[in-house]
Amino acid sequence: MAGPGEPVYVTVSALDAGHLTLPERLFVTDADPDKRSTVPSLSFLIQHPSSPASRPQRSVTNLVFDLGVKRDITGYTPAQQEHIAQRQPVTTDPDCAASLRYGAGGSTDSGKVLLDPQRDIDVVILSHVHWDHVGTPSDFGSAAFAVGSGTLDLLARGAGPLYPAELFNADEIPASRTVEFPAVPRRAAGYTEPQHTPAAPDALARLPASARHWSWKPLADAFPSTLDFFGDGSLLIIDTPGHLYGHVNLLARVAEHRYVYLGGDCCHDPRILRGERGIAEYDDGRGGTRSVHVHTAEARRALDDIAKFVKARGGRDQVEVVVAHDGEWRERNRTRFWPGRL
Template sequence: MASTDSDTITFPAASPKQTYVKISALDAGHLTLPESLFVTDAEPGKRSTVPSLSFLIQHPSSSSTKGTTNLVFDLGLKRDISGYRTAQQHHISQRQPTTLSPDVAESLQAGGFQPSDIDVVILSHVHWDHVGTPSDFVNAEFVVGSGTLDLLSNGGGKLYPVELFNADELPRARTKELPPVRDGDIAKAFERQTAHVWAPLGAFPATVDFFGDGSVYVVDAPGHLTGHVNLLARVAPGRWVYLGGDCCHDPRILTREKGIALYDDGCGGKRSVHADTEVAAATVKRIGEVVGVEVVVAHDKSWREANRGRFWPGSL
């Protein structure tokens, strides 16, 4: 649903010389999900092959020799499955069938771009189906949410052991981690290093104005995994797009037709696909209540099927 800046009190009005960005969806592989692990009241035994969407965001930039800063949000699946670790391979075996081509690099090339043309890669989080092949992006700065680098190196407890992540996958010299989303000396020190400062924006308690011109905001979207972030972008006067990553895995959760499924955690308790189900549910509720914004989550099969003309070189 589109809106005008004047009837949306959630977000700030456009400035007189407002910058807008062009967003294009990118195919980045498919995986197959059992519905019972993701939504309540699932049809018994139903499995759906869904995309892991990525997005190209082009920002007009006088500081770039190209006149545009090219940003990619999420990298989907690796085109070479041998690049996954043993524990990841076991997980992937439960998500078959998968489609590995086209991946992000191939999708960019089909529209006339090369991976080397990309200036920035922002990862919503570092699960296997979103990290893709970082080595393709030789000129890009990588940006990840707070705590991500520690998660890659040390894991996140018994449900998220280090074996599920590739610690050496991101180019550390070109990777910046956003500051912690809290007050205090640690957060301020991070902010001084990155020049990124968290601030509330409408319904969202913590956002970063990424380009400093109100065109693209990184949104803290906690609950799914340490460092999980989303993007909110202005694409035209009165038009906003929200890229939700894995805030939820089925758009029916956003519309409250379904809830977040719980299942046996193997340790005598219940869990969901989120690290913190309660926090994830609060994040989804916040996103679902935002007015006048097109929300696209990474694994929305129906959105992909209905919007093929909006894939690169088309646009949202």
């Protein structure tokens, strides 16, 4: 436990949470038109040195960022299953819950459960509610869910012709245990997000006390809107609404001068992060073009902000950026999967 005024750190561990297959032409510029890549949908376990609100006897708060692919594909709506048919092969073993229980590499020899998702996970944060990130929320029966503003409205009603309601499950996450981050006061021109849902008091009571005072603040001339999750600077929520309404990233302080930036779906290919490729645009079937992002200019801005932040911190702090579908990162970093850490 850090003393007063001392910096607080979190640990971050990667979790396998299913795989899906992406056609390159929908994601990057100058794509091979026929190339398809099977990529992970990564989840992350974040551990903070504090007693969870609902379990004061414990000294660690366990948080999971993103839940990956549902273990049981029939849990998706028919329209979602139609979409998922175009992302095959899809694998769901191990899913997020199995990875938490047994760690990387599947079942531990002793069969010992490392973490029980029903009992031991206090908070689930979803980067956004696309099918390959919502996972199986019912596995996390005692967790509070924290999501971007407008997420519950998006799940219930969809958002316009490219994001119809049938591509979401209205009851995907438990509303009585869900808290939306505050709405961000100013949005880019042409960006109209779904309505904010105020938190139920029961849901708020499951979160750290800091949740009662959450507000968006700029950080380091790079990110216009960040929110201090625990109130101690160890874990920041970064507003990155370009990919989907309510999309958020995390910035975790893991050691002195060392940060991990979890980028969710701010891009789907590490070549975009490195500046080697751009965001693909393609026919939207309605006489216009679209990308995989709800607002392509905002998605580009988030990537620029991340690059600006990494550059500004370079030399003093090390910042590692990891996006949800980076298969190259997964291959290079197997020892950093739970119970290993980043």
